Amino acid sequence: MVEQRKEMLKFLFRLSRKFFETMKQPKKFGTDSLLYSSEIHTLDMIGKHPGITVTELADRQGIFKSALPKVIHKLIQKDLVYRYQETGNKKNILLELTDKGRIAVQQHFEFHETFDNGIMKKINSLTPEEYLFLSDILQELDQYIDHMEQQE
Template sequence: MEVNTMATPQQTIVTSFVTLTEKIANSKTNVLDFGSPELTFYRGEIHTIKLIGDFPGIYCSELARKLGITRAVVHRTIGILQKRDFILKEPDADNKKRVRLFLTDSGQHAYHLHEEYHQQYDQQLVDYIDQLSPDQLEIIGGFLTHATDLIDNHA
């Protein structure tokens, strides 16, 4: 008797999703190198720079919330980036206990390199999404929402 080993479309999608999440979790691109040792960053560092560039004057607590990490991790990352002259801390005018975060000129340069990186590498996905119908976008959006919820509940 011959056994049917063909996967159903549903099984194929689940397998593809699990494979994708494993690739992301085990990604070797934990370090982004923009061409020199001074412009090499861990993912957490460059995303900290990105958020400070997007929200100049942001507080550490807001940064932690937006990144989904603890304030202790934010403070450690800020300390590293400040020593490397990418971030500036300024006391808040209304509350001297709080500091606002800004990018230095070097930080701005790294921010722009990161933006260019994403424009280059994300363009293929943007082009694909642009050609989808509203119904297809709704289905993909629903799947991504559900998948994110699954990851949040299993992480």
């Protein structure tokens, strides 16, 4: 039984690495450019909030403002975003998606619909007892990892 539990732990680590690697891989999302996770999620946020400023974008993504100029510059070069100055306030730079950017955001949404639906099919097939059991384990693992991070 001890060996089976060790194998389950190995499987859990393998699964988490696989998931991370899948999400980390750049994809074209219906465009001619490879887009990294940080780029497509920045596009997604700009799409949800047209005319957003860099400061607002950083706040909404929970990242430092200094992390965005490089990503935004790449998105402009790839013709996915355009920036413009607010009328009457030359300090504020606003961001919006281009048509190509909107295609990428739509394709990203469709990617998640397909990917997430595959996982949801399995989750939906669980009995209420199985679901609660799995949910409890995942929550406990999440709390354990949070606790371990705080110990560092």
